[in-house]
Amino acid sequence: MRRRRVLPGFGLSLGITLFYVALILALPIGSLLFKAASLGPEEYWRIVSSGRALASYRVTVLSAAAATLFNLVFGLALAWVLVRYSFPGKRLVDAIVDLPFALPTAVAGIALTTLFAGNGWFGSILAEAGIKVAYTPLGIIIAMAFTSLPFIVRTVQPVLEDLDPALEEAAQSLGGSDAAIFRKVILPLLTPALLAGVSLAFARSLGEFGAIIFIAGNRPFSTEITALLAFIRLEEYDYQAAAAIASVLLITAFVMLAVTNALQARALRYTRRS
Amino acid sequence: MKGNAKPPRVGDRPAIRRTLIATVLLVGAILILAPLVVIFAQAFSLGIGTFASTIAHPDTRHAIFLTVVTALIAVPVNTAFGVAAAWTITKFDFPGKRLLTIVIEIPFSISPIVAGVAYLFVYGLQGLFGPMLQSAEIKVLFALPGIVLASMFVTAPFVARELIPLMQAQGRDLEEAATSLGASGWRTFFSVTLPNIRWALLYGVVLCNARVMGEFGAVSVVSGNIRGQTNTLPLYVELLYHDYQTVGAFAAASVLTVLALVTIVAKILLECQGAGRAGPRALVGPVAILKEKTP
Amino acid sequence: MKITLENVEKTFDTFPAVRGVSLEVESGELVALLGPSGSGKTTILRMVAGLEYADGGRILFGAKDATDIPVRERGVGFVFQHYALFPHMTVAENISFGMKVSRRRRSRQEIDLRVDQLLSLVKLEGLNQRFPSQISGGQRQRVALARALAVDPGVLLLDEPFGALDASVRRDLRRWLRELHDELSITTLFVTHDQEEALDLADRVVILDQGRIVQAGTPREVCRSPNSAFVTRFLGDTNHLPGEIRNGRVYVGDIDIAPAATGEGPAEVFARPSDISWETGGPGVGATAIRVIDRPDGRRILAVTDRGHGIEIDVEPDVAVEAGSRGNLRFTRMNVYPANSARTP
Numbered sequence: 001m002r003r004r005r006v007l008p009g010f011g012l013s014l015g016i017t018l019f020y021v022a023l024i025l026a027l028p029i030g031s032l033l034f035k036a037a038s039l040g041p042e043e044y045w046r047i048v049s050s051g052r053a054l055a056s057y058r059v060t061v062l063s064a065a066a067a068t069l070f071n072l073v074f075g076l077a078l079a080w081v082l083v084r085y086s087f088p089g090k091r092l093v094d095a096i097v098d099l100p101f102a103l104p105t106a107v108a109g110i111a112l113t114t115l116f117a118g119n120g121w122f123g124s125i126l127a128e129a130g131i132k133v134a135y136t137p138l139g140i141i142i143a144m145a146f147t148s149l150p151f152i153v154r155t156v157q158p159v160l161e162d163l164d165p166a167l168e169e170a171a172q173s174l175g176g177s178d179a180a181i182f183r184k185v186i187l188p189l190l191t192p193a194l195l196a197g198v199s200l201a202f203a204r205s206l207g208e209f210g211a212i213i214f215i216a217g218n219r220p221f222s223t224e225i226t227a228l229l230a231f232i233r234l235e236e237y238d239y240q241a242a243a244a245i246a247s248v249l250l251i252t253a254f255v256m257l258a259v260t261n262a263l264q265a266r267a268l269r270y271t272r273r274s
Numbered sequence: 275m276k277g278n279a280k281p282p283r284v285g286d287r288p289a290i291r292r293t294l295i296a297t298v299l300l301v302g303a304i305l306i307l308a309p310l311v312v313i314f315a316q317a318f319s320l321g322i323g324t325f326a327s328t329i330a331h332p333d334t335r336h337a338i339f340l341t342v343v344t345a346l347i348a349v350p351v352n353t354a355f356g357v358a359a360a361w362t363i364t365k366f367d368f369p370g371k372r373l374l375t376i377v378i379e380i381p382f383s384i385s386p387i388v389a390g391v392a393y394l395f396v397y398g399l400q401g402l403f404g405p406m407l408q409s410a411e412i413k414v415l416f417a418l419p420g421i422v423l424a425s426m427f428v429t430a431p432f433v434a435r436e437l438i439p440l441m442q443a444q445g446r447d448l449e450e451a452a453t454s455l456g457a458s459g460w461r462t463f464f465s466v467t468l469p470n471i472r473w474a475l476l477y478g479v480v481l482c483n484a485r486v487m488g489e490f491g492a493v494s495v496v497s498g499n500i501r502g503q504t505n506t507l508p509l510y511v512e513l514l515y516h517d518y519q520t521v522g523a524f525a526a527a528s529v530l531t532v533l534a535l536v537t538i539v540a541k542i543l544l545e546c547q548g549a550g551r552a553g554p555r556a557l558v559g560p561v562a563i564l565k566e567k568t569p
Numbered sequence: 570m571k572i573t574l575e576n577v578e579k580t581f582d583t584f585p586a587v588r589g590v591s592l593e594v595e596s597g598e599l600v601a602l603l604g605p606s607g608s609g610k611t612t613i614l615r616m617v618a619g620l621e622y623a624d625g626g627r628i629l630f631g632a633k634d635a636t637d638i639p640v641r642e643r644g645v646g647f648v649f650q651h652y653a654l655f656p657h658m659t660v661a662e663n664i665s666f667g668m669k670v671s672r673r674r675r676s677r678q679e680i681d682l683r684v685d686q687l688l689s690l691v692k693l694e695g696l697n698q699r700f701p702s703q704i705s706g707g708q709r710q711r712v713a714l715a716r717a718l719a720v721d722p723g724v725l726l727l728d729e730p731f732g733a734l735d736a737s738v739r740r741d742l743r744r745w746l747r748e749l750h751d752e753l754s755i756t757t758l759f760v761t762h763d764q765e766e767a768l769d770l771a772d773r774v775v776i777l778d779q780g781r782i783v784q785a786g787t788p789r790e791v792c793r794s795p796n797s798a799f800v801t802r803f804l805g806d807t808n809h810l811p812g813e814i815r816n817g818r819v820y821v822g823d824i825d826i827a828p829a830a831t832g833e834g835p836a837e838v839f840a841r842p843s844d845i846s847w848e849t850g851g852p853g854v855g856a857t858a859i860r861v862i863d864r865p866d867g868r869r870i871l872a873v874t875d876r877g878h879g880i881e882i883d884v885e886p887d888v889a890v891e892a893g894s895r896g897n898l899r900f901t902r903m904n905v906y907p908a909n910s911a912r913t914p
Contacts, residue, residue, distance in 0.1 A: 004622045006640060007365050007449050008459030014368070016358035021377055024355075024426050028392035029380075031402050035395045074301055081298045084283070085291055093299070095538055099306050101481075102534035102541075104488025106508040107527040110515050111309035114316060114524075121312065122304065146305055168284050178284045186284065207385025210490035210508070214515065227387040227491070234391065234495065239400050246391040253383040260383075261376065447653035450620050454640050454647045455667035455720055465666075469657040 036247035039240055047244040056226040063137055064205035067144035071201050075152030083160040101150050105210025112143055113215040135217030143211040148201035155197035159190055195263045203256040313531050316524035328525035333502050337510035344506060345486045348425040352482055356433025364441035365449060381430050389427045390495025416498030421506060424492040429482045436478035440471055477549035484537040488530055570631050570723035570756050571596045572617060577626035579612050586612045588780040597754040601767035604777035610760045611728055617758060618726050619643040630723060646717030648727040652709045654701040660712050661697035667720035687715040707738040727759035731766060743770050764804050776800055798906050801839045808880045812838040819905055822876050824854050826900045835908035842883040844902035847890060853897030856880060858890055
């Protein structure tokens with residue numbers, strides 16, 4: 001079979017793309033995996049299953065889950081308010097939702113720490129109620145919630161905008177209450193987008209670094225996230241441990257990517273059918 | 275509102291409406307607005323003089339300089355890559371196209387720390403090319419090249435992911451028409467394709483730039499954090515903060531915050547031009563981007 | 570310029586879109602490629618244009634083998650189904666694009682003059698500075714045609730040229746395009762799924778099914794002598810009755826309706842509604858009217874034969890018939906094919 005291209009530039013553009021992917025993405029990822037693999041299974045297992053590493057997975061995953069859950073509710077509410085209601089300052093709110101994307105994570109980190117530290121605006125109020133945020137897992141959750149909020153809002157918002165009002169009207173004409181219509185008509189239609197947003201937000205929280213390290217306190221076994229542990233191992237010149245722990249993060253990211261894609265494939269099948 | 279009264283939609287009851295708006299505004303103010311305000315409040319807490327002297331400090335100026343230089347290299351290179359990738363993926367069919375689209379998106383899912391560590395194992399002393407580079411006396415890590423490479427890794431998908439869904443939706447008809455009229459490849463790209471993707475392209479560039487200038491995790495691994503030499507602005511913020519120079523840290527941070535605000539404004543302006551809305555935006559990812567081709 | 574296709578083939582992944590098509594389009598001829606969707610007609614057109622490359626066979630322009638010439642150098646004018654006008658360019662810029670990118674340098678005056686000529690040719694004088702979004706669908710179609718003509722193509726190719734237009738605009742544009750073709754006499758090949766459009770416009774109609782040519786001929790040839798049940802059905806409304814050929818006669822049930830041209834055995838009888846008459850006496854296939862539809866130009870009887878086959882007959886406006894009426898069907902014209910050759914289009 002003769003393989004020729006009608007439009008020009010296939011060789012050049014594919015060449016540039018593959019070269020860049022190989023040099024910028026594949027080479028470092030491959031090197032990291034190679035380094036981790038060269039440890040040998042026993043050594044690798046010893047590092048990634050050490051008590052401190054396990055504690056870091058626990059705090060990272062649990063905090064990410066809590067932050068994602070918070071954003072699932074708050075992000076959906078925010079998207080709903082932005083799409084369905086009009087109120088003064090709405091455009092400003094819509095704009096500022098992107099702040100966590102646009103603001104460098106280190107800046108977000110020091111700002112949140114200052115707010116929630118014992119002497120901060122919010123920290124001092126919460127301290128009176130006996131709640132400590134900064135340098136506790138709660139701080140980690142807040143930092144994660146901040147950085148991953150736009151993912152959920154921005155995935156749900158367009159779907160909510162495009163929701164056909166006739167669907168709701170049909171449900172109303174059939175006698176559904178608001179709560180029932182929301183639960184049985186609107187929510188299922190939003191589910192694919194919510195799932196996509198949730199998996200993105202969760203993945204981002206698992207890998208977040210800059211915003212967290214300032215507020216977390218970074219005490220081993222209690223407020224040390226996995227990304228930081230990898231970083232600390234590097235600073236201790238323990239490159240093998242850094243490689244092993246980074247590889248755990250990397251593999252987790254790949255798994256999350258696969259999950260996200262599977263969810264989206266499902267969601268697309270749904271939309272294609274309708 | 276106004277004269278065109280409509281029957282209420284779900285959730286339009288005043289009680290629900292007010293409660294939801296109030297809750298969202300309150301939580302939003304605490305979580306998003308307050309950090310923004312506290313940055314400037316802290317930056318100017320010792321008066322404008324202190325602020326100005328922090329900004330004017332040679333280390334700050336060098337950090338700003340390094341950040342700008344990094345962006346000036348990483349952003350154009352990434353843009354060229356993004357355009358090439360989008361052209362390849364949307365204008366041709368070839369085996370492995372789906373895989374390529376997913377691979378390009380990988381940096382989005384990876385922790386920036388992992389990116390930094392990964393680069394260490396390529397160019398560091400214990401890495402693949404480290405010894406070779408050292409004998410040739412080429413410094414990649416703990417120097418500008420390392421910072422640029424790590425930034426490019428982290429932002430690799432930014433331009434491509436804006437262009438791919440748009441160009442996918444636009445199809446190949448225009449390029450085919452131009453080619454059938456005798457236009458060369460470059461001519462087709464510059465006078466037919468580019469004018470129709472320019473806003474999305476700029477959108478991707480703006481977002482890419484913001485991320486490059488603000489990148490922290492990946493860069494902090496590969497930069498070595500040498501004050502006045504390899505400190506980008508976000509790293510410098512961290513350095514000052516850990517030095518208990520809180521006001522200085524926030525003054526430097528306020529520069530980055532202004533950049534973030536400018537980015538948001540640019541983003542809104544570009545969205546008014548229709549950028550950022552192509553394709554199935556709701557489903558942010560490679561599978562959504564690739565739809566079936568028509569025979 | 571004469572176009573010759575020799576045994577052209579194209580497969581997409583595993584789907585054989587075009588399977589061995591051979592066709593000659595004479596210089597100055599206007600030929601329609603007609604077929605249902607998936608019949609390969611657009612793929613053939615795109616291969617002639619160079620927008621797809623054939624997997625096998627040859628395409629000749631005149632005596633020259635064009636199979637491997639890239640679209641850019643093939644010198645064809647292609648009008649896309651959805652026009653593919655450059656949205657960021659004015660009408661004039663769209664039309665002049667081909668001249669501007671050409672290796673032959675033209676002066677600005679020459680280009681402007683040619684644009685004006687083309688615009689008057691397609692009856693769009695004065696629209697030079699409009700953008701494609703500011704003109705109607707029919708106007709866009711003509712701009713696309715002017716743009717394709719601007720490069721003086723040896724061959725003009727149109728993909729469903731009227732597919733995206735309203736029925737009324739379609740008819741006018743059809744007649745206009747025919748006049749334009751008679752004036753310019755560029756060899757033209759166009760694709761359509763609308764048999765009326767093909768018959769109305771083309772010198773010759775090529776009917777395709779599943780990637781193969783099933784019949785090619787003048788509109789008169791294909792209408793009067795369709796060579797298969799598929800072509801008969803595809804060209805318009807028709808009734809289908811099972812029949813039998815015995816002793817050189819065609820029978821529907823026990824009724825002898827006509828002499829037979831084909832061999833003995835079971836047969837498929839096709840007759841268009843206007844080729845059957847409704848008689849109240851004499852021989853014929855017995856039927857009962859179910860419903861009568863009145864139309865401006867006549868009446869259509871929906872009836873059931875005594876053997877239970879649904880049938881539709883067009884009769885004169887003054888024929889007295891109503892639901893429940895009994896009648897005998899007389900076949901004035903028909904097409905008979907051996908049984909089991911029929912396929913629903």
